[in-house]
Amino acid sequence: MDEVQKILDDIRALRVQGARNVALAALKAVKIVAERSSDADLVDNVKNVVLELARTRPTEPAMRDALTYVLRHLSSKEELLKAIDRYEDEIREAEEKIADYGARRVPDGGVVITHCHSTTVVRVLTRAKEVGKEFRVVVTETRPKYQGKITARELLEAGIPVTYIVDSAAYLFMRDADLYITGADAITSDGYVVNKIGTALMALAAKRFDVPYCVAASTLKYDPVTAAGFEEPIEERDPSEVVDPSELPGAEIRNPAFDVTPPDLVDGIISEIGVYAPQIFPAMVAQQKGVSDLEEVIALFELVRQK
DSSP: OOHHHHHHHHHHTTOSOSHHHHHHHHHHHHHHHHHHSOTTTHHHHHHHHHHHHHTTOSSOHHHHHHHHHHHTTOSOHHHHHHHHHHHHHHHHHHHHHHHHHHHTTSOTTOEEEEOSOOHHHHHHHHHHHHTTOOOEEEEEOOTTTTTHHHHHHHHHHTTOOEEEEOGGGHHHHHTTOSEEEEOOSEEOTTSOEEEETTHHHHHHHHHHTTOOEEEEOOGGGBOGGGGGTOOOOOOBOOGGGTSOGGGSTTOOOOOBSEEEEOGGGOOEEEETTEEEOTTTHHHHHHHHHOHHHHHHHHHHHHHHHHO
16 A cells, blocks of 8 residues: 555544644655655645645644645745654654653652543653652543553553553542543634543543643644634544444444533643643644734635535
8 A cells, every 4th residue: 555545544544543643644644745746746746645634634733733834835845854854853842841841740659540542641641750750540441442552551661550441430530530631632712622532521520529630732732723713623433433333223323533621621731831721721822823824724724624
């Protein structure tokens, strides 16, 4: 299979996990296309693959940000490839800052609970371990794709004790937790956090037991199109991921990939620019991004919606 097509298929099928990794995979696909293109075909070829990538996952503002960055640097192949390298470096540098800030929120001697798989969350927890903190992490299985297994394996490899539970046990285990932490797939202009389905239910449980809920996410997760009045799209995936429809003939089977947690349930967003309340975070990011960036992201978002 062609390498670019494999990346597209892997992103669409969730074989690439985590918004940060999706963005990096998308940049890799663009780089391959650019390297294969002649100077005459560069612009058309890159624009085509950008649109294909953007349509693979509706709820991926980090990837859309990366792709609009690509479109901004299409003056030449050399400039584009250098720009992609810079962007990849910025993603990794942001993750290290988030790890430093987030590690300070991890309770020494405490219990942390998390949901789904986030490269950024894993980095926060491994950084806390590196600086000498001892703690246990409760990891949900995260049906239907079981992304929690990835989190559990990575934490165990780092020497962090793990308790692995079914999703429906989260309320029970939240009672004894000291911190609830997740990543985010998107953060809206009014501070709502879009993340793996089940995140909001656990946030409610955290509020019930006075457990602080922190979101570890780079500024790339802020979705500027929500500031322009668009609603954050919530991806709904194939029902067969949940159950074979033939087992329940006549039943409606739903498989939303994400839910939305309101800002009053979130204690802080840990990003590379600092730790901020979700109500403040969008304004801090908007100061950095600027109006021109917003217009470019909206243009790509509208193209994707046209299909």
